[in-house]
Amino acid sequence: MRFSVLRQVGRAIFALASIGALSLGLTACTSTVSLQAAPASNDPDCAAISVRLPDDVDGNAKRATDAQATAAWGSPARIILRCGLPEVKASTLICTTIGGVDWLVDPSKEPSYRFITFGRNPATEVIVDYKHASGVSTIEALSQAVAAGPKADVRCLNPKS
Numbered sequence: 075m076r077f078s079v080l081r082q083v084g085r086a087i088f089a090l091a092s093i094g095a096l097s098l099g100l101t102a103c104t105s106t107v108s109l110q111a112a113p114a115s116n117d118p119d120c121a122a123i124s125v126r127l128p129d130d131v132d133g134n135a136k137r138a139t140d141a142q143a144t145a146a147w148g149s150p151a152r153i154i155l156r157c158g159l160p161e162v163k164a165s166t167l168i169c170t171t172i173g174g175v176d177w178l179v180d181p182s183k184e185p186s187y188r189f190i191t192f193g194r195n196p197a198t199e200v201i202v203d204y205k206h207a208s209g210v211s212t213i214e215a216l217s218q219a220v221a222a223g224p225k226a227d228v229r230c231l232n233p234k235s
Contacts, residue, residue, distance in 0.1 A: 106138045107146040112158030114196040115143035119224040120157035123198060126219035127155070132211040152206040155216065157223065161195035169230035172210070173217025176230045179209075189213055191220060193228035 114120070120143035127145050129136045134148035143157040167178040169192055176192040185204040189212075191197045198220050202209045 106140050107144075107151045107154075109139050109141040109144040109146065109154065109156065111141035111143060112156045112196065112199075113160070115141070115156070115158035117143075117158055117196050117224075120196060120198075123157050123219050123223040126222050128215055128219070131215045132207040134207055148203075148206060152203040153212055154201040155198065157196060157198040159190065159197040159199055161197050162190055162192050163228050165192065171230060172213045173221060175213075175217045175220050176226060177213055177217075191226075192230055193226040194220075194224040195227065196224060198223065 112120075124143055124145065127136065131147045131153050134152050137146045137149065137151065139146050141156075145155040147153040162178060165178050167180055169176055169178050171177070175194075177189045178192050180188040180190070182188075187202050187204055187209050188199060189202070189209065190199040200212060200216055202212045
């Protein structure tokens with residue numbers, strides 16, 4: 075009888091260890107992307123954007139993030155969105171209109187491109203790794219959600235579209 079009890083305890087320990095290992099393995103597959111929240115991330119207009127973000131952008135699945143008014147797609151993260159940045163009203167960067175939203179295009183850290191809304195307070199930025207996602211497809215997919223946020227009080231003078 076004593077041997078039977080020991081065998082049952084051994085099986086229970088093995089089962090618990092197996093479940094623990096499986097849980098650890100599953101959480102490693104869906105790790106949270108650590109991001110820095112923007113200064114005005116608690117603005118209600120950012121919440122209006124966040125609730126409208128798509129689950130997939132240019133073949134990259136949405137992932138959990140640990141900061142308010144942020145989003146990430148791809149594994150590793152290939153597209154990053156942050157809402158709550160200071161409004162941009164003047165810039166020498168190329169400005170393009172996609173989906174009714176004016177976007178400034180910053181290629182200074184190529185192959186990653188930074189897009190930031192123009193004339194919207196607070197501003198939203200999107201960083202796209204061009205090795206794994208198309209900037210145009212990404213901005214097209216996100217513009218509808220961004221358009222639901224703050225309204226533009228200025229527009230690009232000569233937007234490229």
